[in-house]
Amino acid sequence: MVHEHDVIIVGAGLAGLRVAIELVKDFDVAILTKVHPLRSHSVAAQGGINAAMGENDSWETHAFDTVKGADYLADQDAVEILTREAPITVIENERWGTAFSRKEDGTIAQRPFGGAGFPRTCYTADRTGHNLLHTTFEQAMRLGVKIYEEYFVTSLVRNESHVVGLTAMEISSGEVLGFAAKAVVIATGGFGRVYARSTNALINTGDGCAISLRAGVPLKDMEFIQFHPTTLFGSSILMSEGVRGEGGYLINTEGTRFMNTYAPEKMELAPRDIVARAISTEILEGRGFENEYVHLDLTHLGKERILERLPGIREISMHFAGVDPIDEPIPVQPGQHYSMGGIDCDKHGATSLDGLYAVGEASCMSVHGANRLGGNSLLETLVFGRVVGATVGEYLKSAKSESHDIIDEEVFKTRERLQEILFRESGESPADIRKELTEIMDAKVGVFRRPEEIEEALKVIREQRKRFESVALGGSDKKFNYSLIRTLELENLIDLAEAIALGALMRQESRGAHWRLDFPKRDDERFLKHTLVIMSDHVMRIEYKDVNLGQFEVKERTY
Amino acid sequence: MMFRIARSREGGEINHYDLYKIQTRKGMTVLDALFQIQDKMDASLSFRYSCRGAVCGSCAMLINKEPRLACRTQVSMVIDQSMKLKPFPPIIEVPHGWDKETEILIEPLPNFPILKDLVVDMTKFFDALEELKLWESPTDGDETRIQSPKDRKKIERYVNCILCAICFGSCPVNYEKEEYLGPAALAKAWRFNQDTRNPDAKKYLESAQQPKGTPMCDLIMNCVKACPKGVAPGGAIRKMK
Numbered sequence: 001m002v003h004e005h006d007v008i009i010v011g012a013g014l015a016g017l018r019v020a021i022e023l024v025k026d027f028d029v030a031i032l033t034k035v036h037p038l039r040s041h042s043v044a045a046q047g048g049i050n051a052a053m054g055e056n057d058s059w060e061t062h063a064f065d066t067v068k069g070a071d072y073l074a075d076q077d078a079v080e081i082l083t084r085e086a087p088i089t090v091i092e093n094e095r096w097g098t099a100f101s102r103k104e105d106g107t108i109a110q111r112p113f114g115g116a117g118f119p120r121t122c123y124t125a126d127r128t129g130h131n132l133l134h135t136t137f138e139q140a141m142r143l144g145v146k147i148y149e150e151y152f153v154t155s156l157v158r159n160e161s162h163v164v165g166l167t168a169m170e171i172s173s174g175e176v177l178g179f180a181a182k183a184v185v186i187a188t189g190g191f192g193r194v195y196a197r198s199t200n201a202l203i204n205t206g207d208g209c210a211i212s213l214r215a216g217v218p219l220k221d222m223e224f225i226q227f228h229p230t231t232l233f234g235s236s237i238l239m240s241e242g243v244r245g246e247g248g249y250l251i252n253t254e255g256t257r258f259m260n261t262y263a264p265e266k267m268e269l270a271p272r273d274i275v276a277r278a279i280s281t282e283i284l285e286g287r288g289f290e291n292e293y294v295h296l297d298l299t300h301l302g303k304e305r306i307l308e309r310l311p312g313i314r315e316i317s318m319h320f321a322g323v324d325p326i327d328e329p330i331p332v333q334p335g336q337h338y339s340m341g342g343i344d345c346d347k348h349g350a351t352s353l354d355g356l357y358a359v360g361e362a363s364c365m366s367v368h369g370a371n372r373l374g375g376n377s378l379l380e381t382l383v384f385g386r387v388v389g390a391t392v393g394e395y396l397k398s399a400k401s402e403s404h405d406i407i408d409e410e411v412f413k414t415r416e417r418l419q420e421i422l423f424r425e426s427g428e429s430p431a432d433i434r435k436e437l438t439e440i441m442d443a444k445v446g447v448f449r450r451p452e453e454i455e456e457a458l459k460v461i462r463e464q465r466k467r468f469e470s471v472a473l474g475g476s477d478k479k480f481n482y483s484l485i486r487t488l489e490l491e492n493l494i495d496l497a498e499a500i501a502l503g504a505l506m507r508q509e510s511r512g513a514h515w516r517l518d519f520p521k522r523d524d525e526r527f528l529k530h531t532l533v534i535m536s537d538h539v540m541r542i543e544y545k546d547v548n549l550g551q552f553e554v555k556e557r558t559y
Numbered sequence: 560m561m562f563r564i565a566r567s568r569e570g571g572e573i574n575h576y577d578l579y580k581i582q583t584r585k586g587m588t589v590l591d592a593l594f595q596i597q598d599k600m601d602a603s604l605s606f607r608y609s610c611r612g613a614v615c616g617s618c619a620m621l622i623n624k625e626p627r628l629a630c631r632t633q634v635s636m637v638i639d640q641s642m643k644l645k646p647f648p649p650i651i652e653v654p655h656g657w658d659k660e661t662e663i664l665i666e667p668l669p670n671f672p673i674l675k676d677l678v679v680d681m682t683k684f685f686d687a688l689e690e691l692k693l694w695e696s697p698t699d700g701d702e703t704r705i706q707s708p709k710d711r712k713k714i715e716r717y718v719n720c721i722l723c724a725i726c727f728g729s730c731p732v733n734y735e736k737e738e739y740l741g742p743a744a745l746a747k748a749w750r751f752n753q754d755t756r757n758p759d760a761k762k763y764l765e766s767a768q769q770p771k772g773t774p775m776c777d778l779i780m781n782c783v784k785a786c787p788k789g790v791a792p793g794g795a796i797r798k799m800k
Contacts, residue, residue: 036685038722039609039617094703097695099711099718099754106705124718130614131718138694172674201610234586237612316612319631320586431598476602477568480675483602 002178002404002411005030005146006396008166009185010153010208013040014129014378015360016187017136018385019392020145027396032148032168032179034203034485037137041189041201042381045129046240046312047113048121049382050375051086054110057118059083060551066376067552069115069271070369071512072528073221076550078347078365082376085383090122093382098135100124101309111245111309113374115271115559119245121375126240126312132378151177152485153207154418156184156215157410162354164402166211167414171485174478176415178407182399183355183392186212186343187385190361191496193489195336195446196438199231199238203489208362210492212343213499217353218532220344220364220545222496223503223514226372227447228337229275233293235320236335239313241374243296243330244268246309250279251295251329252287258294266559273371273513274559276334280447283333295329334447338377340368340513341503344532344545349388355399359388366530369547370512421487427472430487437464437490437497445501450517454505461497468494498540499533506542507531524554560634562592563657564604565666570674573666576654577601583634589665590618590629593677606677613787616723620677621666623659624650626728628787637663642784647731668728684724687744691766695757710755717750720790726782738771742782742792745773749795764799773799 005028009016012033023029033040052062062083067074094100094108101109101123113121124131140147150171157165157178165180191206192198213219229250230239244250250268252258262278263270270278279294288294298306303326306314310325317323317330343358345351347365351358358364360381367380437460444457468491473483509523510516529544560581565573579600581592590608597604606629609615613631620629625642638660644650649669657664671679726742727733733741748767752760767773776796783793 035607035609035615035617036681039607039615041610041615043615043721044610044612088701091701091703095695095697095700097697097751097754097756099706099714100703102706102708102711104708106707108703125715127614127719130721134718134722135695138688139697141689142692142694142696201612201615203609235611312614319613429598474602477605477675479568479570480605480678481603482605483597486597 002180002407004180004401006181007183007185007392008032008179008181009187010166011040011187011189011362012037012147013042013187013189013360014133014136014381015385016185017140018382019185019187019359019389021140021143022386022389023393024143024145026393030146030148032151032153034150034152034171036149037140037147038133040133041204042129042133044201044238045378046126046238047242047245048111048123048128048375049090049132049378050113050116050120050373051090051122051379052083052118052120053087053090053108054118054120057120059086061117062086062120064552065116066367066373067369068557069371069373071371071522071557072554073366073369073511073530073547075347075366075548076552077548078367080550081347081387082367082380082383086379089379089382093132093135096135096139098124098131111242112269113245114241114269114275115373121245123242126242126310129378152488153211154414154488155410156211156356157407158215158353159402159406163356165407167407167411169418171480174481176411176418178404178411180401180404180407182401183357183395185349185357185359185388185392186362187359188362190339191493192336192339194438194493194497194500195441197231197236197442198336199228199236200336205489205492206339206362206496207489207492209343210495212351212356213495213533213535215353216536217351217356218344218534219341219499220530220532221341221366221503222499222533223507223531224340224370224512225336225500226272226338226340226513227276227334229272229279229334230296230332231335231337232316232321233331233333237316237320238337239296239330239332241272243298243310243313246305247301249297251297252282253289254287258282258287263559270559271371271373276447277515279334289331293331293333296332297329298325299327299329338372340364340366340370340372348391349384350391355395357388357392359384370514418484421471421473422476422484424470424472427470428467430471430473430490433464433467433471434490436460437494441497445504448515448517449504451505454501458498458501458505461494461501465494502540502542503531503533528554561662562596563654563662563664566676567673568675570672573673581634587634588630589622589632589634589637589663592634593629605675614721616721619668619723619725619728621649621668621728623664626668626725626785628723628725631787634663644729644781644784645731645779647734649734668724670728670730670733681724684727684741684743687740688747691740691744691748691763693744693747693751693763695751696759698758704756706756713753714750716790717746717795719788720746721788723787725785725787726792729781729785731779731781732775732777736775739775740772742796745799746790746792746795749799767799776800
């Protein structure tokens with residue numbers, strides 16, 4: 001049996017829900033998600049959502065900060081949409097019920113964030129993603145959006161010219177089912193779990209990016225991985241930029257606020273790539289505690305401010321590191337945080353495959369270029385959720401349904417493939433492959449990159465793909481087989497890791513989050529370009545594509 | 560450290576308990592231990608997870624007879640902790656052979672149908688949100704509404720709810736009465752009722768006060784003790800009663 005809808009959205013975080021809300025009145029729309037919508041990673045976003053709403057602030061200033069933060073690799077036409085639509089997007093969610101933190105006069109409070117010329121980050125304490133996601137989910141519920149909950153997407157189905165649907169495994173039964181749709185929207189978020197040390201939820205495995213790549217759709221700018229400067233030592237849980245926005249200091253073993261050396265003007269509020277490199281340098285040069293971490297010190301902020309503005313940070317520090325930031329500094333180190341790259345698409349979410357759209361962290365439009373500013377990712381999900389929804393609506397008006405035969409065929413093939421894994425009695429352990437893969441990415445394709453190390457990583461990634469061919473789970477059941485799901489996710493991670501490493505190897509320059517020790521300078525002549533990774537016949541190749549420049553002239557980037 | 564884990568291959572009832580020996584390390588959480596089992600010992604063990612940082616609400620389960628988030632519970636601290644919950648059958652009845660001193664006991668969250676092992680059917684929990692229509696019905700307008708920090712503070716506690724269902728699983732009334740809407744949904748109704756921005760606040764209170772809502776609560780307050788986020792649903796219900 002094949003389920004049929006006008007449009008299927010894969011992923012139920014903020015971006016996916018917002019697309020569905022845009023379309024539900026006029027079309028038969030369904031969301032397919034591997035977890036309940038409220039378990040999506042949007043829920044974990046802490047610091048806030050940017051919008052130029054302050055008196056002297058403007059969308060142009062916000063756009064400039066974003067483009068400069070992106071080290072000029074962002075497409076300026078997409079950034080214009082992001083920043084122009086920001087205030088109305090925040091207003092919409094406020095009117096849906098999000099309980100933003102307030103200033104004394106009752107208007108929405110805004111805090112300073114890294115790389116921003118104004119305090120323009122709206123927030124709800126340090127639980128902004130949680131509030132926005134619950135509110136947006138409430139609205140999706142109100143509008144009666146159909147949700148296939150706990151379905152794991154296994155492949156896209158396409159014909160010569162356009163997408164016709166997808167296959168997915170119903171997690172509760174283990175059955176593979178077919179879904180027909182005139183349009184498919186990928187909103188599966190980032191792929192942080194390519195790295196062992198990541199702030200991301202365990203479910204962030206880039207499933208939508210991987211199935212798109214395998215369906216012949218290019219991925220873009222995959223080498224641009226954001227390492228968040230401050231993740232909790234031990235568990236890599238995010239310690240929001242809001243902590244520094246509220247006045248937190250970064251301190252090394254010598255008791256020095258070392259950001260003075262790296263960004264004397266912006267100090268702790270320099271953009272993330274710069275702060276992450278600063279911390280890594282301090283640790284590498286022997287000024288880290290236990291050679292592993294630095295201190296994020298809030299003790300001077302006082303109990304009251306910490307309790308009011310950063311209660312979630314305090315709770316996490318206490319429960320996961322045994323540290324109360326009112327009394328002691330928090331041990332932090334950089335860790336993977338965000339995927340600037342993703343599915344190559346234009347500013348309306350359209351990919352090179354007709355009927356396939358991408359939105360949110362899974363997409364690369366690109367609004368973040370080589371480095372995303374804090375507070376711009378929640379914004380991206382909601383602004384482009386609406387934009388992509390409207391675009392899909394236009395497309396649906398003239399799109400036609402296709403025969404289901406090709407979907408049935410793909411369901412059959414997928415079922416066979418999964419059974420082969422399930423029935424294999426002995427073989428390689430997925431946990432071992434995952435460990436080797438993610439640890440080599442931490443070690444060799446991290447904050448500082450060397451070509452020989454990236455090549456080493458590529459070799460290990462390809463070995464893991466070979467090992468994966470004989471992966472075996474050990475005895476498991478059909479129902480709720482999370483071992484199988486984690487194994488299928490691992491397959492996705494292997495492809496994405498290779499795309500990241502290839503992009504990183506070929507880009508012989510340093511820009512934003514991509515830092516090559518052998519090419520420490522930006523090279524606009526050769527690399528003011530987007531990287532495209534294309535897979536055909538199981539082989540990946542790289543192409544380059546121009547950046548859409550605009551009103552902001554490409555300049556040197558200093559803070 | 561030994562883990563004794565409730566198993567239910569086909570769902571419905573707990574069929575038996577399996578015993579696993581965990582290699583512990585500093586800072587290890589119960590969720591880490593469950594992954595160690597799934598990765599190294601028994602691929603068939605099923606449990607839900609997502610954020611591993613106590614914000615998504617996926618991994619609520621019964622740990623040593625107390626409902627907790629597995630990701631936020633340190634293995635080293637389980638044995639000494641106590642929520643002092645008022646007892647009811649699922650947290651009283653102990654499986655044969657459980658050695659409290661040396662084993663951590665893991666079971667599915669009570670008051671929900673078991674689907675497989677530690678995975679439960681949360682349909683009725685989420686259905687209650689829909690039944691009470693726990694959302695704003697937005698009106699047109701192109702400006703944000705005004706709310707003083709003091710008014711915002713009134714709902715702070717309740718907007719922090721992550722809908723993990725630990726309150727529902729800790730509630731003796733939910734155990735006895737299938738139809739009771741449960742603490743989380745009622746506390747959320749109070750959140751909307753108390754939100755000064757909401758023009759239609761009364762409707763949430765009225766729907767919460769239906770027979771299977773607040774009148775059914777016996778103010779036992781297990782929900783307040785068990786909530787991992789300090790939401791204190793019982794306090795909200797008391798005010799609505």
